[in-house]
Amino acid sequence: MGAPFADAVAAERAFYQAFAACDLQGMSEVWADNRETICIHPGGPLLQGKTAILESWREILSGVLPPRLRHRELRRFAEGMLAVHLVEELIAPHGAPAEEGTRILATNVYRYCGDSWRMMQHHASLPLVGQHPPDPAPIATLH
Amino acid sequence: MGAPFADAVAAERAFYQAFAACDLQGMSEVWADNRETICIHPGGPLLQGKTAILESWREILSGVLPPRLRHRELRRFAEGMLAVHLVEELIAPHGAPAEEGTRILATNVYRYCGDSWRMMQHHASLPLVGQHPPDPAPIATLH
Numbered sequence: 001m002g003a004p005f006a007d008a009v010a011a012e013r014a015f016y017q018a019f020a021a022c023d024l025q026g027m028s029e030v031w032a033d034n035r036e037t038i039c040i041h042p043g044g045p046l047l048q049g050k051t052a053i054l055e056s057w058r059e060i061l062s063g064v065l066p067p068r069l070r071h072r073e074l075r076r077f078a079e080g081m082l083a084v085h086l087v088e089e090l091i092a093p094h095g096a097p098a099e100e101g102t103r104i105l106a107t108n109v110y111r112y113c114g115d116s117w118r119m120m121q122h123h124a125s126l127p128l129v130g131q132h133p134p135d136p137a138p139i140a141t142l143h
Numbered sequence: 144m145g146a147p148f149a150d151a152v153a154a155e156r157a158f159y160q161a162f163a164a165c166d167l168q169g170m171s172e173v174w175a176d177n178r179e180t181i182c183i184h185p186g187g188p189l190l191q192g193k194t195a196i197l198e199s200w201r202e203i204l205s206g207v208l209p210p211r212l213r214h215r216e217l218r219r220f221a222e223g224m225l226a227v228h229l230v231e232e233l234i235a236p237h238g239a240p241a242e243e244g245t246r247i248l249a250t251n252v253y254r255y256c257g258d259s260w261r262m263m264q265h266h267a268s269l270p271l272v273g274q275h276p277p278d279p280a281p282i283a284t285l286h
Contacts, residue, residue, distance in 0.1 A: 043270065043272060079224060082227070084225070086189075107252075109227055121229065125183065129186060
């Protein structure tokens with residue numbers, strides 16, 4: 001396993017770095033090794049458990065050139081060893097500007113798992129209407 | 144405001160009761176009165192703040208007969224005053240069996256807000272493929 005992630009933000013950064021680099025090993029290090037983990041890709045079914053989740057990422061990340069990817073946190077709920085981030089993702093094919101990519105909204109859930117923060121849930125969806133709402137209010141961490 | 148909700152499960156029950164009854168007042172009582180609240184309907188844009196969120200529910204719940212709705216919690220992450228529930232919703236038109244309805248996956252976030260647990264986020268999406276995965280592992284509350 002790679003270096004532990006000191007907080008949910010570090011785990012999230014590693015998640016998107018692995019995604020952008022098509023780095024399955026990096027992706028594996030981010031996810032909790034736990035049957036409780038959940039992944040829902042845009043329009044996709046419910047995937048449960050690290051094995052099924054990594055298999056889906058292997059399919060997504062294999063045989064493609066690294067996408068252009070930007071992400072920004074829109075909202076954060078955190079308490080103790082649990083954190084929830086609502087994230088806007090912009091994903092474009094290799095070579096295209098991320099800003100012109102597909103906009104996805106994801107709710108990411110992280111937990112501290114003994115040695116590191118890890119991803120417990122990634123729930124992503126594609127807004128089919130209203131693609132460009134106004135900028136959100138500033139990020140607030142609610143304690 | 145209605146009676147406070149003693150835990151996230153009570154708030155969630157009230158949310159789905161209000162949805163199923165087309166009860167906008169009940170819906171209003173569930174949501175935190177907070178600019179930080181987030182609602183994403185299936186395929187819809189990011190809605191922020193109780194005013195915008197309740198307006199969307201007014202549009203959804205107005206002028207229709209109460210839908211048939213079932214929900215079940217698939218996964219729960221909870222710590223202190225923060226809870227995250229992954230929920231499967233089955234929604235059918237009035238008079239049709241909920242079991243034959245549209246299947247939606249929702250990540251609901253709740254917080255204890257001084258006097259009551261309230262909904263902070265509802266992120267719903269429509270699985271376009273793989274509508275019928277196997278039953279999930281038993282619900283686990285991770286502390």
